[in-house]
Amino acid sequence: MKELIETLLKEKKYFEIKSELNELNAVEISDVLNQFKLPELVIMIFRLLKKDKAADVFPYLDSEHQEMIIHASTDIETREIFDELYFDDIVDIIEEMPSNIVKKILKNTDKKDRHLINQLLKYPDNSAGSIMTTEYVDLQKNMKVSEAIEEIRKTGKDKENIYTCYVTEKNGKLEGVLSLKELIAKKDSTEIEDIMNKNFVSVNTNDDQEIVADLFKKYDFIVMPVVDHENRILGIITVDDVMDVVDQEVTEDFHKMAGITSPTDDSYLKTNVFTMAKQRIGWLAVLMISDTISGNIIQGYEKVLAKSIILTAFIPMLMSSGGNVGSQSSTVVIRSLALGEISPKDAFKVIKKEFFIGTMVSIVLSVLNFIRLITLEKTDPTIALIVSLTLVFTIIISKLVGALLPLGAKIVKADPAVMATPLITTISDAVTLVIYFTFATTLLNSLK
């Protein structure tokens, strides 16, 4: 499509571009526009869109493209775009823009809207307030079904979501919730009060967005009300924004588990290398220093090593196996905690399970390893025995450490994901080496 538009632009066939673009939906148009890099072209194509289509497309554009367009727009054009947008989208856009563009946007919104936008901008990052919008359907309990439907038909166009309606008192207190599906199925003369659900689930503006996402999953919601501490409704959160929250939280977990601190919300290609280097270096430095524990353990057994230098050759395999085993357990436990499949009260069950798995896995792998060493590698049987025995204990202990650390973190209300692979590997490395050299000293001395 991009190539077609480019050709048409060169031939100045603007009418054809217009009809080509109007065949597409808003997301598809934004895909095309995002591929153009020259501001002149972006603006020219954007101006070819119908007014309402242009407003639909705008929130889906990259922030650089949004900036280009607002920068080139007149005040009237800016107002035309932002009049059509929902408040949560406006807030998202504003958060990415430089201050001169923000000023231009705010200048071109009504005083009332500007006040609301400023309030939404104040909610802390990752809070329910920061992802809510204010365009919801508001009903009164003494309305009849027919009146409610009439009201929705009249005002629904400007609401982000009309599929759940909120019944409020005069002071804004939320009294009941009613889905359009329930509403529309009732008789015209029924009173809203008789069919609304008084036992509804809501969140507070300051609740973490992760809690919001968990509630959406649990209740299969598509919208959810946000209230203040006096139960007055302030806005709604829609499921599409929750899907983004889920992605963001998962990315955060992935990054933390790989020892990357304070992940940004920006995408990979947009984050600059200095920020990325800074995010990655912290944990690496900590782990590098803590890894000297392993070094010190080895130095402490220098004499044993000097006598049988062959022992060194098995250190990588033993350490890696411990690390791999530990990261399997920690990954499974961290993910199960995140999904709510297990909680700290299941700690004993988890430990028991990991112990059994560890025992089975360790025996199979150790026997396999022993046979391989004495047959294929022609290793001295004593050394093979030392290595294989170490493997048994390493695997069981690493499994337990891998499961215990995230559970412990959860118990003390820390983030389980931080207790992941790198840290567990460091611990299991040290433990592995101590076990290895203990077996080595004991068995090699007793045989002499």
Place this chain on the structure above:
Amino acid sequence: MKELIETLLKEKKYFEIKSELNELNAVEISDVLNQFKLPELVIMIFRLLKKDKAADVFPYLDSEHQEMIIHASTDIETREIFDELYFDDIVDIIEEMPSNIVKKILKNTDKKDRHLINQLLKYPDNSAGSIMTTEYVDLQKNMKVSEAIEEIRKTGKDKENIYTCYVTEKNGKLEGVLSLKELIAKKDSTEIEDIMNKNFVSVNTNDDQEIVADLFKKYDFIVMPVVDHENRILGIITVDDVMDVVDQEVTEDFHKMAGITSPTDDSYLKTNVFTMAKQRIGWLAVLMISDTISGNIIQGYEKVLAKSIILTAFIPMLMSSGGNVGSQSSTVVIRSLALGEISPKDAFKVIKKEFFIGTMVSIVLSVLNFIRLITLEKTDPTIALIVSLTLVFTIIISKLVGALLPLGAKIVKADPAVMATPLITTISDAVTLVIYFTFATTLLNSLK
């Protein structure tokens, strides 16, 4: 709540239990019921629920609890529950039940429904067909808006989702899509044909559920139609099921990245230890054997090691740093690929970025390490230099390997997540050792 119900059960205050339960919503009731383990109690409490509430609660129960209830239900009761359920929920339930229970369920559904259920059961796991349901709103293009609304008000109660309506030809071909929000905002006399969107997005029954999830995120859908190869509509997929798909796919990625094969869909506590041990042992065995490469490299340099046994002490730190660095890159790249932030065509940009990050990180860490070794640890300066130089190269190379492997996997259409931490660690271990011993041999010899 569980305690309250238990007390009331002991006191045989069934009427009070009934009113307590009817205060709660379906999800909350299922939470309470799932806590009871005795079949007699579960069944007794379930029978206290109103008929329609009981059907709402049923899909949220654990499969063991569902089994208990169907087992104890009469044919009429079974029919009453399943008549109220949507087909996607019925299919989910059936998939978890033993064959005698499945027979009982199918016996108590209409012939037409039974046929449909059997068809839904046939779609492959993880396909769009396997998560769709068939209760959608069907409109004709010559209907007027008022007629369409009337139709929805009459039949909407039995549809899983009424918020997107599907306009079909007589032969079932999907001609257009219309949201209830758009429909309801139009004048009564408008014809559906004039307002329906002909340019809609649909998926095929055999499309992977991951594709479905990506489309939901891209277009902010709450429902999506599923069609056959002749564009006849077969069902719809709703966003709540897509949220489950997202969780499932993410869990799969986490597990694969930790070297766990064929993850099950069962939750942690429900999977038995043998299955889990089997899932974990495969990769461990492969990696254990490939780790002997590192062992062989060390053996090859036995003489150097014998001369300066102190070199051994730094092996764990060097190997861990390489592993940690590599897993940072691979995690970031795998996640960015999964989110569609990068694609194989960005490979060069990614490599350049990781190279710069690697260079910065490696220089900072190496200098830090060199200073620490000669001041705090009083290490011989030559050894400190060998270790620090190795660190520079290890970090840069591991960053590149960590980024390249998942990208390469994506290019050859393999799963990037499989190319994760354990495999990258093994490669980076071997590379690290070769660099280390090369520097050691060169520098130690040249100084002698």
